[in-house]
Amino acid sequence: MTRGVIIIGAGGHAKVCIELLRASGYSVSYCIGASGSDETCLGVPLLHGDEHLARLRSDGYEEAFVAIGSNGLRQRLAALATGLGFRLVNAISPRAVISPTAKMGQGVAVMAGAVINADSVIGDLAIINTLASIDHDGHIGEAAHVAPHAGLAGNVTLGARTFLGVGCKVIPEVVIGSDVVAGAGSVIIRNIESNSRIAGVPAKALPKRDMIR
Ligand code: JB3
DSSP states (O other), X not given: OOOOEEEEOOSHHHHHHHHHHHHTTOOXXXXXXXXXXXXEEXXXXXXXXXXXXXXXXXXTXXXXXXXXXXXXXXHHHHHHHXXXXXXXXXXXXXXXXXXXXXXXXXXXXXXXXXXXXXXXXXXXXXXXXXXXXXXXXXXXXXXXXXXXXXXXXXXXXXXXXXXXXXXXXXXXXXXXXXXXXXOTTOEEOSOBOTTOEEETTTTEEOOGGGOOO
16 A cells, blocks of 8 residues: 655645645645644644654655755755655645646645746755746756745746745846845846845845845
């Protein structure tokens, strides 16, 4: 018998991803969270502590999904899971529109209403959140997160772990480095260096202490 998917994470993002996986026909067996009092997440039994992963793998569970919004933590926990031999599945809404020529990585989440257009490449562990759009030839780096309602025009590149907040807009051809955080509603009209914190219309650099998600 095929065993269900193990969800790593048990918060708001996990709830959304559990529903995406169920809508695609997966069964979800356990969530694994940090310490806390909840015993279930959307009806899925919740285990506390990542030490459970090794035991579940030896019990025959093979598939996992890392459902944690923090980009760096998602990447670290994915490395832990794949190192134990788990295969990362994708959680893709049946109501997302994904070009047949788009290339999708592993452990990717694509929420309802998202659009991914021709020849785009979506890196492992990326999140393309509700109603976000990636237009043609987009390159989304590993563990990047394009938040709800963000819109990327054609030929936009995002580096690894970059976060574009709710409603960000990016004009064509822009290259955004890795580990960038763009505040909600930013309008990005020029290339952005890695590790930048930006916000505004048009987006400008912020001192780190001013930055919010
Ligand atoms: O904006 C949207 C639509 N979604 C956000 C999402 C992308 O990111 C959401 O609103 C949140 O801002 C965030 O969701 P997430 O990551 O589910 O955050 P939260 O609801 O705070 O839950 C964090 C979960 O991570 C909790 O279940 C923690 O127990 C779990 N966690 C934290 N550290 C961990 C660890 N779980 C494991 N397995 N291991 C850890 O080290």
